[in-house]
Amino acid sequence: MNATELLDRRAAIAAHHPELEPVDPDLLCLLELPEDLPERLSIAEAAELTGLTAHTLRYYERIGLVDVRRDAAGYRSYDQRAMSRIVFISRLRASGMPIGTISHYLELVLQGDHTEPQRLALMQEHRDRIQRQLRELQLALAVTDYKITVYGGTAAP
Amino acid sequence: MNATELLDRRAAIAAHHPELEPVDPDLLCLLELPEDLPERLSIAEAAELTGLTAHTLRYYERIGLVDVRRDAAGYRSYDQRAMSRIVFISRLRASGMPIGTISHYLELVLQGDHTEPQRLALMQEHRDRIQRQLRELQLALAVTDYKITVYGGTAAP
């Protein structure tokens, strides 16, 4: 399933969830793992691919966010499933979601289909928090350049 | 200067800074301190008004974000200037700006008019970071409800 099909799917979903905002098509590319991804990756390769450090990958495993198999030598061996979960996690982290919430979300997934509404609610709540944050910033920015312009920046900010 | 005047000012500023986005008028009200604000407030009153704890107010003072005078008894006494600075700080914090950056911004203010461009740049950089974060979240959300819908939530997230 490529980015275009994903977008089509999303359009269909959006029809049922009018509160969702459109997603920039460019961004969906970030979802895709490279097509020529090896079957199994070492921790160094996984780190390289995700932009996380090996330390962080071990940490995520330790706290139960992801399961990773070992090879014959006892080394971590990341398969597609592990990789896409890690990419997913790193994306949520990058958007500012706390690890506890991610953990909760993954537990919901584990619990099965009937937790869908809770999962959607959780994500939408998070999105709302980010949007609020953005508005806070725009406000701060407005105050700032207002003050810079009006007071010349010499008055108390 | 009330919220309406502030908005007018901002419109004028926006003419010179087309990259700025419009600000929700409702939000500008948050800027305003109550009109009947007492001349000087105790730490408990200041905490109540800003939604921060007294502990946090002392902490902000300790790390040099704000200067607060004392009354005859040695108690902190917050004047308008202190209050508006604290509101400003809390707004930036709420938007996710690290304390170090806020500190830097306030130093720039202290240094005088010639630091205006740096201040604006700093704020715009922060806004860009938040916007990136928002896009990250929208992406994560898209992935999520895509997966919920397509896989029924049973597959790996």
Next chain:
DNA sequence: CTTTGCCTTTGAGCGCGCTCTAAGGCATAC
């Protein structure tokens, strides 16, 4: 064989942003 380098584990350490504690001062009520 040793060296090199990546890997393992457990457990400790760190920077951030608070948050709380301890020990005590002031001031109003009784």
Next chain:
DNA sequence: GTATGCCTTAGAGCGCGCTCAAAGGCAAAG
């Protein structure tokens, strides 16, 4: 007087999310 309640200070503690250290295993290169 004393009890209360809010205030002061310096400094310790905490939760989060990593980040690093120590001690050692595996394996290909020379």
